[in-house]
Every structure is written in structure tokens, then in C-alpha cells.
Amino acid sequence: MGLFERDTDIYRDRDALREDYQPAELVGRDEELTTYTSALQPVINGEQPNNVFLYGKTGVGKTAATRYLLDHLREDAEEYDDIALDIIFLNCDGLSSSYQVATHLVNELRAEHNQISTTGYPLATVYEMLWEDLDSHGGTVLIVLDEIDNIGDDSILYQLPRARANGKLEDTQVGLIGISNDFSFRDDLSPKVKSSLCENEIHFPAYDATDLKAILQQRASVAFHDGVLEDGVIPLCAAYGAKDAGDARQSIDLLMKAGDVARDDETTTTITEGHVDRGRTALERGRIEEGIRGLTEHGHLVLYALVTNDLEGETPIRSRDVRPRYTRFAELAERDPLVPRRMRDHLSELAMLGIISVTERNEGRRGGTYREYELDMPVEQVLSALSETVKLVGVHESVVELAEDAMPDVAAAATHAEGDEPADADRSDASLASFE
Numbered sequence: 040m041g042l043f044e045r046d047t048d049i050y051r052d053r054d055a056l057r058e059d060y061q062p063a064e065l066v067g068r069d070e071e072l073t074t075y076t077s078a079l080q081p082v083i084n085g086e087q088p089n090n091v092f093l094y095g096k097t098g099v100g101k102t103a104a105t106r107y108l109l110d111h112l113r114e115d116a117e118e119y120d121d122i123a124l125d126i127i128f129l130n131c132d133g134l135s136s137s138y139q140v141a142t143h144l145v146n147e148l149r150a151e152h153n154q155i156s157t158t159g160y161p162l163a164t165v166y167e168m169l170w171e172d173l174d175s176h177g178g179t180v181l182i183v184l185d186e187i188d189n190i191g192d193d194s195i196l197y198q199l200p201r202a203r204a205n206g207k208l209e210d211t212q213v214g215l216i217g218i219s220n221d222f223s224f225r226d227d228l229s230p231k232v233k234s235s236l237c238e239n240e241i242h243f244p245a246y247d248a249t250d251l252k253a254i255l256q257q258r259a260s261v262a263f264h265d266g267v268l269e270d271g272v273i274p275l276c277a278a279y280g281a282k283d284a285g286d287a288r289q290s291i292d293l294l295m296k297a298g299d300v301a302r303d304d305e306t307t308t309t310i311t312e313g314h315v316d317r318g319r320t321a322l323e324r325g326r327i328e329e330g331i332r333g334l335t336e337h338g339h340l341v342l343y344a345l346v347t348n349d350l351e352g353e354t355p356i357r358s359r360d361v362r363p364r365y366t367r368f369a370e371l372a373e374r375d376p377l378v379p380r381r382m383r384d385h386l387s388e389l390a391m392l393g394i395i396s397v398t399e400r401n402e403g404r405r406g407g408t409y410r411e412y413e414l415d416m417p418v419e420q421v422l423s424a425l426s427e428t429v430k431l432v433g434v435h436e437s438v439v440e441l442a443e444d445a446m447p448d449v450a451a452a453a454t455h456a457e458g459d460e461p462a463d464a465d466r467s468d469a470s471l472a473s474f475e
């Protein structure tokens with residue numbers, strides 16, 4: 040038998056739980072779809088399309104609804120000889136200016152051999168190219184700008200809806216669909232942009248547990264073999280999803296993780312609520328580790344100091360008592376320690392991310408309050424996300440025992456010693472730093 044063998048017990052089609060899967064039907068969005076359909080109706084009538092702005096939190100079906108309706112619109116438009124519809128779908132993640140959006144649109148409209156450079160032209164020239172390419176296209180062009188809030192200025196959001204009125208376009212009708220999960224983006228738009236872009240606004244509210252259950256049931260029927268899911272699994276994934284943020288993506292991810300945990304569990308061919316809980320813990324761990332990895336170098340140093348304080352039984356601890364260890368670690372990492380206030384800012388950031396917790400205490404009779412900090416997640420997990428910092432600073436004696444499991448690569452490379460004394464002055468390899 041080979042090293043790899045195909046699993047067939049749990050999944051029928053695991054890809055149905057992936058982000059890029061487009062469901063055949065959207066569940067629980069009837070009202071929003073009706074409004075959205077009316078906003079797109081002028082396209083089929085051969086009229087000037089409306090501009091549409093969709094907003095709502097992440098994972099509430101804005102993109103899925105857009106793809107679903109535009110697929111139908113494209114198909115239905117083919118029934119009419121006098122409608123020539125083209126749709127350009129642009130995700131603005133990474134496109135931080137109108138200039139970048141405009142060059143990308145020009146390239147979407149042009150053939151492969153005729154693409155333009157995305158730098159080096161004056162903005163006005165790129166707009167001229169855009170109007171020319173759009174107008175020579177003819178018919179109706181719908182431009183979807185997903186994650187529109189990434190665009191740092193609103194020039195293109197002003198120019199595109201007005202291109203026809205401003206005499207830039209004669210033969211092509213353009214409609215703009217903007218999608219955003221940033222509520223402040225809409226509020227901060229200038230009135231002149233808001234009045235055109237937001238002429239049809241559709242809000243997608245968060246899903247409740249009943250909506251999520253229906254969405255998950257639909258996916259599960261495609262993804263899993265019959266009888267694989269125990270009864271409580273979908274309600275549990277939906278309940279967690281509704282409690283967290285009403286985000287369908289998160290609930291679908293949880294269902295997939297539970298399926299993966301069950302698949303790895305060789306003792307069973309069903310998915311249980313226990314698999315959901317284990318999946319949730321694994322996903323949560325992944326999210327927090329990602330949060331730790333995203334911190335700055337000083338954030339890592341502060342956290343490493345607090346981990347060692349925690350292992351020595353010193354927590355909850357005041358920031359002034361974390362400071363000596365932090366300063367020492369910063370020196371070992373050959374960085375200038377931050378002033379106390381900046382160091383405290385890092386503690387607050389760690390608390391905001393849910394990695395540590397803060398408790399306010401009273402100073403006693405003299406009044407005054409102070410804060411105490413302690414780790415709020417398993418120390419092994421934090422250490423494994425801090426392995427680069429530990430390599431830089433050295434393995435502190437308090438973490439020696441855990442290092443082998445939490446950071447096998449670091450443990451293998453490091454020599455360790457006792458105490459908290461200054462490091463060896465002529466230490467040549469930072470990864471071998473020690474506290475002797």
C-alpha cells in the first residue's frame with residue numbers, strides 16, 4: 040500500500056466548503072436579492088444602469104450575492120440581441136489609489152499585447168485612456184469594485200459615475216457596483232461621491248443562527264456523504280457563528296475544520312460535536328498565533344518578558360515589574376528599549392488582541408489605580424508563535440522545559456543556562472544566546 044491513500048469516508052466534495060465555491064442558491068437573502076435585482080433591472084431594459092453600493096460586515100454574502108446575480112444577469116442578457124453586457128470584477132485589495140484602479144481597469148479592457156504599465160503616466164492620461172477604451176467597447180459595462188474602501192482617494196468614484204454626464208462617454212453605458220465591509224468608508228465619502236455611488240444602497244445584516252444553519256445545511260449536503268454528520272454538528276457551528284459575528288465564512292470554515300479533525304480521527308467515520316469543539320480550538324489558536332506574528336518586534340519582546348514572568352509565577356504583574364526583564368531582552372536582541380509609556384502601549388495592544396488580560400487594582404487608602412497583566416492563553420501556544428524572538432534573545436531558563444515541545448527548532452539550536460545575568464559579551468551567534 041502506498042504512503043498516501045484516498046479518504047472517502049467523510050467528504051464527498053470538500054471543495055464545497057472552500058471560499059471560492061459559488062453556491063447554486065443563496066439562502067436567507069431574499070429581501071436583499073430582491074432589492075439588488077431591481078437595481079440591476081435597467082441593464083436588461085437597455086437603460087443606463089444604476090450605481091449600487093453594498094455594505095455589511097465581513098462574510099455576510101455581499102460578494103456571493105453579487106456573483107450570483109451577475110451570473111444570472113449575464114445569462115439572461117444573452118436572450119436579448121440588443122443588449123451587449125460586459126462585467127469587470129476588480130478586487131481593490133492592494134489597489135490603494137484611483138490611479139491604480141484606473142490602470143487596472145484599462146488593462147482589463149485591453150488585449151494581452153496592449154497592456155499599459157501600472158506606473159509612470161499622469162492620472163489625467165490614464166483617465167483619457169480609460170474613457171477611450173470604455174467608449175470603444177460599446178454596450179453596457181458593469182464595473183464591480185469589491186473591497187472598495189482600500190482606495191485611498193475618491194477621484195475614480197467621482198469620475199466613473201459622471202463620465203457620461205461629463206461628455207467622456209457616448210457609446211457605452213457604465214454602472215458601478217461598490218462593495219465594502221467598512222462602515223466608516225460610506226460615512227466618510229464626500230457628499231458629491233455619496234450621491235452618485237450610493238444611489239442604490241443595500242445593507243447586508245449579520246446572519247443569525249437560523250440563517251447560518253440553513254447555509255451550512257446547504258453546503259454540508261454537497262460536501263459530506265449522507266449520514267456522516269451527527270445531528271448536533273450544524274446547530275453547534277451555527278450557534279458559534281452567530282455568537283461570534285454572524286459571519287457565514289467563519290461558520291463554513293468551522294464546519295470544514297470539524298470535518299478535517301474527524302477525518303484525522305481514525306476511530307470514527309462520523310463528525311461529532313466534539314470534533315467541532317476541537318476544530319474551534321484549532322482555528323482560534325491559528326487566529327491568535329497570526330495575531331502574535333503580526334506584532335512589532337518590541338511587542339514580541341514585551342510578550343516574551345511576560346511569558347517568563349508568568350512561568351516564574353510572578354503574574355498578575357505590574358508593567359514596572361515587567362520592565363526589567365523586557366529591557367534585558369531588548370538589550371540581548373540588540374534593540375534600544377522603549378520608554379515605559381511606549382512599553383505599556385504594547386501591553387495594552389496585547390490585551391486588545393486577547394493574548395493577555397488586564398485587571399485594574401486600587402492602590403489602597405491613598406487612592407490611585409494601577410493595572411496588572413497576565414497571560415490569557417496557553418503559554419505553549421504563545422511560545423510557539425514567539426520562536427523567532429526566542430531565537431534572537433535566547434532561551435530563558437524558565438522556558439527551557441517547554442521549549443522542546445513548543446519550539447523544537449529553537450530548542451535544538453539553543454544552549455541554555457541559568458539566571459538572568461548579562462549575556463556572554465562575545466556571543467557570536469544570536470540564536471545561541473544564553474543567560475549566563
Ligand SMILES: Nc1ncnc2c1ncn2[C@@H]1O[C@H](COP(=O)(O)OP(=O)(O)OP(=O)(O)O)[C@@H](O)[C@H]1O
Pocket residue numbers: 057058059060061062064065066067068095096097098099100101102103104219220254287288291
Ligand atoms: N446566503 C448565503 N448562502 C450561501 N452561502 C453564503 C451565503 N452568504 C455567504 N455565503 C458564503 O459565505 C462565504 C462568505 O461570503 P462572501 O464572500 O459573499 O462575504 P462578504 O460579505 O463579501 O465578505 P467580505 O466583506 O469579507 O468580502 C462565501 O463562501 C459565501 O459563498
